[in-house]
Structure formats: C-alpha cells, structure tokens
Amino acid sequence: MLRMLNLKLAFFLLISVAAFTGFNANEGDPGHPNDDVLGLLVFKSDLQNPPALSSWNEEDNSPCSWNFIRCDPVTGKVSELSLDGLSLSNKIGRGLEKLQSLKVLSLSHNDLSGNVGSELAQLSNLETLNLSHNSFSGRFPDAIANMSSIRILDLSENSISGPVPESVFENCFSLQLLSLAGNSLEGQVPTSLLKCSILSELNLSNNHFSGNLLSSSSIWSLNRLQVLDLSNNQFSGPVSAGISDLHNLKELRLQGNKFSGSIPNDIGFCPRLNRIDLSNNLFSGQMPSSLQRLNSVTHLDFSNNKLTGDLFQWISNMTSLEHLDFSSNGLTGTLPISLGSLTSLQFLSLSNNKLWGEIPTSLVYCNQLLNLQLRGNSFNGSIADSLFSMGLKELDLSSNELSGSIPEGSGKLFETLTVLDLSRNNLNGNIPPEIGLFSNLRHLNLSWNNLGSRMPLEIGYLQHLTVLDLRNSALYGPIPGEMCESGNLGILQLDGNSLSSTIPEQIGNCSSLYLLTLSHNNLSGLIPNSMSMLKKLEILRLEFNELSGEIPKELGMLQNLLAVNVSYNRLIGRLPPTGIFPSLDWSALQKNLGICSPLLRGPCIMNVQKPLVLDPYEMNRGNNNDRGDAIVETRRFQHHRFLTVSAIIAMSAAVAIIAGVGVIILLNVSARRRPSFVDNAMESMCSSSSRSETSPIGKLVLFDSRSSGEWDAKNLESSLNKASEIGGGVFGTVYKAKMGMEGKVVAIKKLLASNTFLYPKDFDRELRILGEVKHPNLVCLIGYYWTPKIQLLISDFATNGSLQSRFHDRTLSMPPLSWPTRFKIMLGTAKGLAHLHHSFNPPIVHYDLKLSNILLDENYNAKVSDFGLARLIGKHTASNRFQSALGYVVPEMACRSLKINEKCDVYGFGVIVLEIVTARRPVDYGEDNVTILNDHVRVMLEQGNVLDCVDASMGEFPEDEVVPVLKLALVCTSQVPSSRPSMAEVVQILQVIKTPVPHRMEVF
Structure with missing residues (x-):
C-alpha cells in the first residue's frame, strides 16, 4: 500500500x-x-x-x-x-x-x-x-x-x-x-442524434424516454441503421411513413411503448428485415399487406395492440418465420390451412382474439413447432389427434368452445410436452390414462370442462408435475393418493367437483405444495394429520365438504400458512392454538357442526371420550371359587338395572321436552307484549323534564340505554337545518348534529316520507335488528326517532367523509389517497359486507352500494353505511327506488321479478373497487360517447394495457397488487351472478393479494 x-x-x-x-x-x-x-x-x-x-x-x-x-x-x-x-x-x-x-x-x-x-x-x-x-x-x-x-x-x-x-x-x-x-x-431524444449519419445500431431500450422520435420522416435519414431498438420506453404517437428508406434495417424493436395509429404501409419494403417486434403498443387498423414481401423475416410480434381484420391468408408466404405472435388483438376469421406451410415455425400464439372455426389439422406439418397458444378465442369442434402426436413443448387451447374428448397422445409428445392447458372448454369423457406417459409434463390444467370421469391413478406417474388444476370438471370418485409420489407438486386445485371419500393420508407426501384447494366437493372423514407435513403450504381451502372431527392441532405448526377456509363442513372442537388459526376470520369457520371459537354463534362440540364406568359390585364379589355363579347373577342384575336407568332417562327427557315447549310458549307471549312495554319505558326515559304530558314530541329509542338520559328528543328536529346538511341519497338526507350533554357528534339521516313507516312496531323490529349489527367496518346505528310524519336514524359520525368526496368531489386541498390506504379501504369494505352477508339469517343485503355510502373514520378505516335500508323499505323486492345510481345497477335487474340477493352487493363492490383504483366514475359521459367503467377496464386488460387505467395521482403502486385487484373487480362485476364470488371469498382473495408470497400463484 x-x-x-x-x-x-x-x-x-x-x-x-x-x-x-x-x-x-x-x-x-x-x-x-x-x-x-x-x-x-x-x-x-x-x-x-x-x-x-x-x-x-x-x-x-x-x-x-x-x-x-x-x-x-x-x-x-x-x-x-x-x-x-x-x-x-x-x-x-x-x-x-x-x-x-x-x-x-x-x-x-x-x-x-x-x-x-x-x-x-x-x-x-x-x-x-x-x-x-x-x-x-x-x-x-x-x-x-x-x-x-x-x-x-x-x-x-x-x-x-x-x-x-x-x-x-x-x-x-x-x-x-x-x-x-x-x-x-x-x-426527449436530442435531435443532434440525426447528425450521426453512419450510425448502424441504435439501442435506447428500457429507459424513460418520451415524445415521438418516429413522428418525423427525418429519423429515417439514418439510412445505415441495421438495428433500431426503442423498446420499453414512453414514446407515443404515430409512426410516420418513410421506413422503407432503411434498406439495411435488420431488426426493428418498438415494443412496450405507446405508439398508435396504423403500422406504416411501407414496412414491407425493408428487404433485410428479419425481426419485427411492435408488441405492447396502441397500433390499430389492419396489418399492411406489404408484410408478405418480407421473405427473410424470422420473428414477427404484433401482440397486445388493437389490430383488426381477418387473419391474412398470405401469412404462408413468410416461410422463414420461426416466431409468430399476434395475441391480444381484435383479429377475426378462421385459421388458414396454409399455416402448415410454415415449416420453420417454432412459436405460434394467436391467443385472445376473435378467431373461430376448427383448428386446422395442417398444423401437423409445422414439424418444428414447439409452442402453440390459441387460448381465448371461439375455436370449436374437437381436438385433432394429430396435434397430440407433434413434438410440442407447450399447448394452450384454453377458453375456447372445443368439444369432444381429450386425445390420448402419442409419439414425440410423450417426451416433449411440459405444459398442457385445455381449461374452460366443453370437453367431455374420461381423462385418458395415457396422461401418465407425458414424462416431462409440469403444468396440467383441465379445469372448467365437463369431463365426468374419475381422476386417473396414472397422474401419479408424472414425476415432474408442479401444477395440477382440475377445478369444476365434473370429476367423481376418490382422490388418488398416488398423485403425490413425485413430491414436486406445488399447486393442486380440485374445487367444484363431486369427489368423495376421504382426503388421502398420502397427501403428506406432496412436500412441495403451497396451494391446496379441495372445496365444493363431497369429501368426508377427518382432515388427515399428515397434512402437517406440508411445510411449504400457504393456502388451504376445504370449504363446502362433509369433513368431520377436529382440525389437527399439528396444522398450527405450518409457519408458511397464510389463508385457510374450512367453512361449511361438519368440524367440531377447538382450533389449533398456533399459526394462522387464532387469527382466522369468522367467514373461514362458519357453518360447521361445532367449532369452538368466539367468532361463531353456535354450539361448541368437544370430541371428548366417553367416561370410564366402573362396576359398583366389583368389591362385593366372592372369591375365585364362586366366580361363575357370581358372574351369572351379576349379569342378570346389570341387565335389569340397565333397563331401569334407560327408563328413567327417557322419562326425564320427556319431562324436559314438555317443559321446554312450555317455556317457548311463554317466551313468545312475553315477546309479543314486550315491545309496547319497552316502548313506553323508553319514552319515559327519553322524555325531557320540561316536556308537557299533553303534547308528545315523538319516540326516541337508543339501543344503548346507559346514555339515553343524556339525549334530548326535544331538539332533534330543530337540529336538522340546511346548515347542518352534509349529504343525501335514495333513502333520505343526512345531517351532522351534536347530541347529549357531552356534545357527541352524530350523523342523523332523515328518511324520505313513505307509508311503509306508518307502523312503528314494524319499524322498531327492523331497526333493532340493524342495531345489533356490530363490526369495525360498519357504521354503528345508535338509535332512531319516530313520529307519524318524520323518521330519523342516528348513527356514528365519520370524520373523513365519504369516498365520494375523496374521489369524485375532491377539492385541491385534499391530498390523493395512497395505494396502501386505498387497499385498506377496499379490504375493510369487503369485510363489512361479508359480515352482513354471512352472519345473519336471512342475510342483510345492502343493495345501494356506491362511494357515498362508504365512509372513512379518523384513521381512514372504511365504514359501510345505509346497510339494511333496502330490507327496511323494499322488503327484498327490486324497484326503481333502490340502486338508482348509474353504473351500479346489476344486469339481472332487467328481469323485474328477480329478488334482491347478495350477488347484487358483490357487483356494486366490484364497481367501487374500480372507482378506487382508477378514480373514474362508473359511467363517464364524453362528447361523443358514453364509457362504462367496468367494460373499459375489461377491454384494457384484454389488450395488456390495464395499468393505463390506474389513477396516476396516487404515485407509486405495486403492480403485483393492483393488477390482481382489478381482475377481482372484473370478476365481481361479471354479467352472470353465479360467476361472482361471495364476499367471504373476496376477503380471502384480497388478503392473499396483500400478503407477500415468495411463490404467489395466479389468483385468477
């Protein structure tokens, strides 16, 4: 040094x-x-x-x-x-x-x-x-x-x-x-770059450059360019003509920008082009016919744009093609038979277009093809056996209209295939046992078909299988324990079938599992203790089965477990005291035979062994020499004694039943008399000391009687003035007021006049039900005030107003909400709605969900308000009076006889989520058109540009949370009510999205 x-x-x-x-x-x-x-x-x-x-x-x-x-x-x-x-x-x-x-x-x-x-x-x-x-x-x-x-x-x-x-x-x-x-x-890229006249390779990819470098024909003056790579920037606008001046151009990479307009017509006049990637842009219109001149092009990727028109027939002229990707556009028509001429083709993706017809058998001549992706179209007919004889590595034909059976497979496919996805079709018949011969298969998805078969034992031969998805495929019979022999399986999804028998003990051999879902089947018996060997397990769903016994306490030792649902079974006993189980939401435990949890209303059944009964005459028996006689006498006596005890038990039970019936009758009589007594008592407690006996003001009922003496019914109506008005809606006008000696700030809703409210007993009965609803994400109803002419609902006041004021009526002084706050609001809203749907029988349906009914407290916790008012006023019958806000009306309301149910709330919640993420209104009226928010987001998602919908004002956000949340919102706003999840499922999905998972699976 x-x-x-x-x-x-x-x-x-x-x-x-x-x-x-x-x-x-x-x-x-x-x-x-x-x-x-x-x-x-x-x-x-x-x-x-x-x-x-x-x-x-x-x-x-x-x-x-x-x-x-x-x-x-x-x-x-x-x-x-x-x-x-x-x-x-x-x-x-x-x-x-x-x-x-x-x-x-x-x-x-x-x-x-x-x-x-x-x-x-x-x-x-x-x-x-x-x-x-x-x-x-x-x-x-x-x-x-x-x-x-x-x-x-x-x-x-x-x-x-x-x-x-x-x-x-x-x-x-x-x-x-x-x-x-x-x-x-x-x-912007400096214009001095145009002075680099002998530039042969320009690579500006993966930066944040903006502007439109290609809008002027001057860029094409760099006529010695061989490679032009502007990918993954923020360039925008149209691409000007003149690209044909680049006679030496070999590679053109513009993917991942916002270039728009049509693809330049002269692009096919660049004779040396061998790689073109324009994917993930906003190009529209039809593909220029000049492309057919590019005989030497090997890589052509126009995916995730807005291209339209028929899939051109001249594609077969591009005989050098090795990679062809036109996925996620708006292409129509059928597949040309001439595709078989592309003998050098290795990758072909036409997914997520509007193609139809049968898949041509000529594809078998593409003998170099390794990856074939045709998902998300309208292909019909059966799957050709020839496709299952090729040397494919990946085959994705999901989300089409294919029918018939699954081909058995043969030849090279047994050795080469790694991914097979045939989900969401109309396939039927048995799962071929030859499936076990696909020695390198890693991903198998046959879900959402109508197979109607047993699970083949041969699945256990798939030593490299990591993902097995057979949801909703009409499978029946037992779950084969052999499928876990490899130990490589990471995702196993068998939901929505008719599988029976018990969960195999060999499930513990699936040591790599991190997602296991067996819900909505007919599984019975105990949850096997061997499941505690799944150390990597993160999500476990067993709801809607017939499972019995106690949850093995060893499952509490699974440190990676993040989400569990065992609802709607026949489980009993205490929950495991460790792991995730003490923090499970009630929706994950509800509707069992007797789980012991403070979250559940129901019996707690312990699996206690029968007590040991000793023979009371054991000590009085003689020695062994007299044993034989003693045994005979003892048996006779015990038999007689058994009958006597049985009779006593039967008589006692009969007396108890009779007494119980009597008590119920008395309680019913008392219940009928109680309201008037309670009402009179409450009126006495709530009357002002200066109140005149001859001029009653009205009936003030507070559900917490301890504070009733502090409230003054006399000033209630006088506090409702224009200055104190803070909002309104379908059900009435909301005011801010101070009540009681301590000046507690409350919200008072003055209901619209209606004949429905003329019967105080009905009004009282319904509001007492709502008064019992307690949840951190629901506005607490404090009480009500009733006269024949005016009805008031008194509830807690939310300090930070409604979501309506935070998004659509936001002033400049209000800072935009961050993504963590928005997610917290969405999750809280979902939990509140799940409590209404799953904790009461019949469920409490909100049916007027919108931003103005989601309030925020001082910590920005979501508080759902106005719940149960549709039940109070509408009595479960849809009318024009309810859910009048545009954009929130469920599609099934076109059928006027349809009754309100929980799926209406799920739809409204989905719209609210879209509003929170995008900060756009459910219906946007432009100068020339009307934009429906959920339709707009769905289109952007299909085009791969869904992040463009996100509200830019909230700053940075995690894409791996925002995209699944938007997908969840679109599922909630499905046109088909049965396709919408329950709010309990929504809560679980949101919790999974928010949790950092090392190997997070695709929720959708």
Missing part, C-alpha cells in the same frame, strides 16, 4: 513537472517507466479486488506484456485495455488519461460505480468505449460531445439518469454503435 501511495505521489509530481517543463517520461531515460505504466498502475491503485491484475508490475518499463493489454506494434504504446468481467469495483480514478494512444477501453460486466468522469474525454484517439453492465450513476456525461473519434459507445445497463443533453451528439460523425439501454434516462 505504501508503495502504491508513493507511486501515486510520483505520478502527480510527474504531471506537475510535465505541465511546466514539457518533460516526457518516455524520452531520454530508458530506466524509468513510461507514461502508460504509470497511468495503468495509478488506475489499478483505485480499484478494489483486482487479483486479475497481478501481472501489472511497477518494476516493468513497458506494460505490453501485461494481461488484458494490447500495444501498437509500431509505437509500443497501449492501444487496447479490456478488463471485462473481472469483478472490479470502486470508481474510475486518475491515470487513464495518460494513455493517449488508447483506442479501445472496455470495462463491462464489473461493479464499477460513481459518475462517468470527464477524464475519459481526454483520450482523444479513443474509438471504443464500453462501460456496460456496471453501477455507474449520475447524469449523462457531457464530455462525450468532445470525443469526436468515438465509433462504439456502450453505456448500457447502468443507473445513469436524467435527460441527454441536446448538444451531446454534435460531433458524432464517426459514431456507428450507440447503446444507452437499461438506464433511467428520460425526456
């Missing part, structure tokens, strides 16, 4: 002396090291961990024998320094500027950091500068403008940020390759 410091000192002294005397260390003193040696050694001294540079010896007079160094054979000066991938770290220090003959400097794939220094600009002869794949940061180096001799400039895969200076390419006449990919550069 000391020698290095001395070397640095000598170096700086040398520079100082040279500056004043013109001394050159290379001249006149062959015993001293030259400038190249000194410069390289000083450069090395600033690096950390340079063991690869051990050959650099300060005793040498020349560095030309050192590793990674090349010298000019004529001058003996260093011309090339290549230190790629040597794990070098720290900053680039002084020293390199002494290498005045250096032409190539390559330091890629290291861990160098700091700014790209201006010292490099002093290398006047430098032709190649490669600093890619490091950790350089700071702004784009202005000094690049002075490097007029540079030919190759690669700064890719660093952390350089900010805009690129406009003048930086003023002297780039020699520049042939420019790569700035994988940084954080932003703003």
Whole structure:
C-alpha cells in the first residue's frame, strides 16, 4: 500500500513537472517507466479486488506484456485495455488519461460505480468505449460531445439518469454503435442524434424516454441503421411513413411503448428485415399487406395492440418465420390451412382474439413447432389427434368452445410436452390414462370442462408435475393418493367437483405444495394429520365438504400458512392454538357442526371420550371359587338395572321436552307484549323534564340505554337545518348534529316520507335488528326517532367523509389517497359486507352500494353505511327506488321479478373497487360517447394495457397488487351472478393479494 501511495505521489509530481517543463517520461531515460505504466498502475491503485491484475508490475518499463493489454506494434504504446468481467469495483480514478494512444477501453460486466468522469474525454484517439453492465450513476456525461473519434459507445445497463443533453451528439460523425439501454434516462431524444449519419445500431431500450422520435420522416435519414431498438420506453404517437428508406434495417424493436395509429404501409419494403417486434403498443387498423414481401423475416410480434381484420391468408408466404405472435388483438376469421406451410415455425400464439372455426389439422406439418397458444378465442369442434402426436413443448387451447374428448397422445409428445392447458372448454369423457406417459409434463390444467370421469391413478406417474388444476370438471370418485409420489407438486386445485371419500393420508407426501384447494366437493372423514407435513403450504381451502372431527392441532405448526377456509363442513372442537388459526376470520369457520371459537354463534362440540364406568359390585364379589355363579347373577342384575336407568332417562327427557315447549310458549307471549312495554319505558326515559304530558314530541329509542338520559328528543328536529346538511341519497338526507350533554357528534339521516313507516312496531323490529349489527367496518346505528310524519336514524359520525368526496368531489386541498390506504379501504369494505352477508339469517343485503355510502373514520378505516335500508323499505323486492345510481345497477335487474340477493352487493363492490383504483366514475359521459367503467377496464386488460387505467395521482403502486385487484373487480362485476364470488371469498382473495408470497400463484 505504501508503495502504491508513493507511486501515486510520483505520478502527480510527474504531471506537475510535465505541465511546466514539457518533460516526457518516455524520452531520454530508458530506466524509468513510461507514461502508460504509470497511468495503468495509478488506475489499478483505485480499484478494489483486482487479483486479475497481478501481472501489472511497477518494476516493468513497458506494460505490453501485461494481461488484458494490447500495444501498437509500431509505437509500443497501449492501444487496447479490456478488463471485462473481472469483478472490479470502486470508481474510475486518475491515470487513464495518460494513455493517449488508447483506442479501445472496455470495462463491462464489473461493479464499477460513481459518475462517468470527464477524464475519459481526454483520450482523444479513443474509438471504443464500453462501460456496460456496471453501477455507474449520475447524469449523462457531457464530455462525450468532445470525443469526436468515438465509433462504439456502450453505456448500457447502468443507473445513469436524467435527460441527454441536446448538444451531446454534435460531433458524432464517426459514431456507428450507440447503446444507452437499461438506464433511467428520460425526456426527449436530442435531435443532434440525426447528425450521426453512419450510425448502424441504435439501442435506447428500457429507459424513460418520451415524445415521438418516429413522428418525423427525418429519423429515417439514418439510412445505415441495421438495428433500431426503442423498446420499453414512453414514446407515443404515430409512426410516420418513410421506413422503407432503411434498406439495411435488420431488426426493428418498438415494443412496450405507446405508439398508435396504423403500422406504416411501407414496412414491407425493408428487404433485410428479419425481426419485427411492435408488441405492447396502441397500433390499430389492419396489418399492411406489404408484410408478405418480407421473405427473410424470422420473428414477427404484433401482440397486445388493437389490430383488426381477418387473419391474412398470405401469412404462408413468410416461410422463414420461426416466431409468430399476434395475441391480444381484435383479429377475426378462421385459421388458414396454409399455416402448415410454415415449416420453420417454432412459436405460434394467436391467443385472445376473435378467431373461430376448427383448428386446422395442417398444423401437423409445422414439424418444428414447439409452442402453440390459441387460448381465448371461439375455436370449436374437437381436438385433432394429430396435434397430440407433434413434438410440442407447450399447448394452450384454453377458453375456447372445443368439444369432444381429450386425445390420448402419442409419439414425440410423450417426451416433449411440459405444459398442457385445455381449461374452460366443453370437453367431455374420461381423462385418458395415457396422461401418465407425458414424462416431462409440469403444468396440467383441465379445469372448467365437463369431463365426468374419475381422476386417473396414472397422474401419479408424472414425476415432474408442479401444477395440477382440475377445478369444476365434473370429476367423481376418490382422490388418488398416488398423485403425490413425485413430491414436486406445488399447486393442486380440485374445487367444484363431486369427489368423495376421504382426503388421502398420502397427501403428506406432496412436500412441495403451497396451494391446496379441495372445496365444493363431497369429501368426508377427518382432515388427515399428515397434512402437517406440508411445510411449504400457504393456502388451504376445504370449504363446502362433509369433513368431520377436529382440525389437527399439528396444522398450527405450518409457519408458511397464510389463508385457510374450512367453512361449511361438519368440524367440531377447538382450533389449533398456533399459526394462522387464532387469527382466522369468522367467514373461514362458519357453518360447521361445532367449532369452538368466539367468532361463531353456535354450539361448541368437544370430541371428548366417553367416561370410564366402573362396576359398583366389583368389591362385593366372592372369591375365585364362586366366580361363575357370581358372574351369572351379576349379569342378570346389570341387565335389569340397565333397563331401569334407560327408563328413567327417557322419562326425564320427556319431562324436559314438555317443559321446554312450555317455556317457548311463554317466551313468545312475553315477546309479543314486550315491545309496547319497552316502548313506553323508553319514552319515559327519553322524555325531557320540561316536556308537557299533553303534547308528545315523538319516540326516541337508543339501543344503548346507559346514555339515553343524556339525549334530548326535544331538539332533534330543530337540529336538522340546511346548515347542518352534509349529504343525501335514495333513502333520505343526512345531517351532522351534536347530541347529549357531552356534545357527541352524530350523523342523523332523515328518511324520505313513505307509508311503509306508518307502523312503528314494524319499524322498531327492523331497526333493532340493524342495531345489533356490530363490526369495525360498519357504521354503528345508535338509535332512531319516530313520529307519524318524520323518521330519523342516528348513527356514528365519520370524520373523513365519504369516498365520494375523496374521489369524485375532491377539492385541491385534499391530498390523493395512497395505494396502501386505498387497499385498506377496499379490504375493510369487503369485510363489512361479508359480515352482513354471512352472519345473519336471512342475510342483510345492502343493495345501494356506491362511494357515498362508504365512509372513512379518523384513521381512514372504511365504514359501510345505509346497510339494511333496502330490507327496511323494499322488503327484498327490486324497484326503481333502490340502486338508482348509474353504473351500479346489476344486469339481472332487467328481469323485474328477480329478488334482491347478495350477488347484487358483490357487483356494486366490484364497481367501487374500480372507482378506487382508477378514480373514474362508473359511467363517464364524453362528447361523443358514453364509457362504462367496468367494460373499459375489461377491454384494457384484454389488450395488456390495464395499468393505463390506474389513477396516476396516487404515485407509486405495486403492480403485483393492483393488477390482481382489478381482475377481482372484473370478476365481481361479471354479467352472470353465479360467476361472482361471495364476499367471504373476496376477503380471502384480497388478503392473499396483500400478503407477500415468495411463490404467489395466479389468483385468477
């Protein structure tokens, strides 16, 4: 280290002396090291961990024998320094500027950091500068403008940020390759780039560049371009014509931007093009017919755009195609038989279009095809056996209208297939036992079909299987224990079938399982203890079965378990005291035979063994010699005694039943008399001391009688004035008022006049039910006030107002809500609704869900208000009076005889979620059209641009939470009520979305 410091000192002294005397260390003193040696050694001294540079010896007079160094054979000066991938770290220090003959400097794939220094600009002869794949940061180096001799400039895969200076390419006449990919550069690309007239490769991908670099035909003046990569930026607008001027262009990558308009018609006149990727943009219209001229193109990707029209027949002319992806567009028509001419094709994806007809058998001639994806269309007919004889690795025909049976498979497919997805079709028949011959199959999805078969034992032969999804496929019979023999299965979903018998004990062999769902079957018996061996298990769903006994306490030891649902079974006993079980929501436990939990209203049945009964005559028996006679007498006596005890028990039971019936009769009589007594008592308690007996004001009922004396019924009506009005809706107007001696702030809803309210006993009965509803995410009903002319509901006041005021009526002084707050509101709203739906019989249906009915307390917890008023007023019959807010009306209300149910609330909740995420109204009236929010989001999701719907005002948000939440909202707003989940399921899904899961599965 000391020698290095001395070397640095000598170096700086040398520079100082040279500056004043013109001394050159290379001249006149062959015993001293030259400038190249000194410069390289000083450069090395600033690096950390340079063991690869051990050959650099300060005793040498020349560095030309050192590793990674090349010298000019004529001058003996260093011309090339290549230190790629040597794990070098720290900053680039002084020293390199002494290498005045250096032409190539390559330091890629290291861990160098700091700014790209201006010292490099002093290398006047430098032709190649490669600093890619490091950790350089700071702004784009202005000094690049002075490097007029540079030919190759690669700064890719660093952390350089900010805009690129406009003048930086003023002297780039020699520049042939420019790569700035994988940084954080932003703003518009400087127009001085157009001066780089001999540029052959331009890569600006994976930055934040914006504007429209391709809107002007001037960009096409760079006619020597062979590679143009602008992918994954924020470029927008149309692409101008003139691309045909790029006669040398081989690769065009524009994916991941917002380019719009039609694809340039002259794109097919670039004869050397072999790779075109325009995916994930906003291109529309039909594909230009000039594409058929590109006989040498191998990669064509137009996926996730808005292209329309028939799938063209001339596709077969592009015989060199290896990769063809037109997925997620609006293409129509049938598949041309001529696709079989694409004998070089390896990847074909036409998913999520509007294609129909049968899948042509001519695809079998594409003998190089490895990946075939046709999901999300309207293909019909049966699956050709020939498809199951090809050498495919992935086959996805899901979400179509295919019928018939699953082919048995043969030939190469047994060895090559890794992914098979035939879900969401109309397939029937048995799962072929040959399925067990697919030796490399990893992902098998046959869900949502009508197979009507047993699960084949041969599934256990799939040693590499990691995902098995057979949901809703009309399967019956037992679950074969053999399927867990491999131990690689990570996801097992068998929900919605008719599987019977018990859960196999061998389930414990599925040691890699992290998602296990067996709900909605006919499974019976105990939950096996072996399930506690599933150490990686994260989600367990067993609801809607006939499982009995206690939940094994060993399941509480599963540390990774995040979500459990065992509702609607015949389980009893205590929950496991550890793990997730103490924190389970009631919806995950409800409707069992007797689970012991404070969250449940129902019996607690313990699985206690029968008591041991001792023979009371054991001690009085004789010795062994008289044992035979004693046994005979004892048996006779015991038999007689047993009959006597049985008779006594029967008589006691009969007496208890008679007494119980009598008590019930008395309670019913008492219950009928009680309301008037209670009403009179409450009126007495709530009357003001100065109140006149001859002029009754009205009936004030508070559900918490302890505070009733503090309330003044006399001032209730007088407090309802225009100044205190804070909102209104279908059911009435809401006021803010102070009540009681302590001035408690409450919300008072003045109900609209209606004949329904003329009967105080009915009104009292319904409101007492609502008064018993207690939940952290529901507005608490404190009491009511009734007269024949006015009815008031008194409830807690929400400090932060409603979601309506936070989204659609937000003032500039209100900051936008962050994503964590929005998610908290959505989850709280779901929990409140789930409590209404699943804790009461009959369920309490809100039916007027909208943003104005979701209130926020001081901590921004969601409080659902106005619940139960549809039941109070409408008596479960839909009418024009309820759910009048546009955008929230469920589609099934077109059938006027349909009764209100929980699915109406699920639909309204889905709309609310969309509003919270997008900050847009359910129905948006534009100048020329009307936009329905859920339809708009659904279209954007299908096009792969759903994140464009997200409210930009909330700042950063996690995509892996926002996208599943939007998908959940779209499922909730399904046109078919039966397709909507229950609110209990919604709560569980939201909890899974929010939980950081190392291997989070696709919820949808």
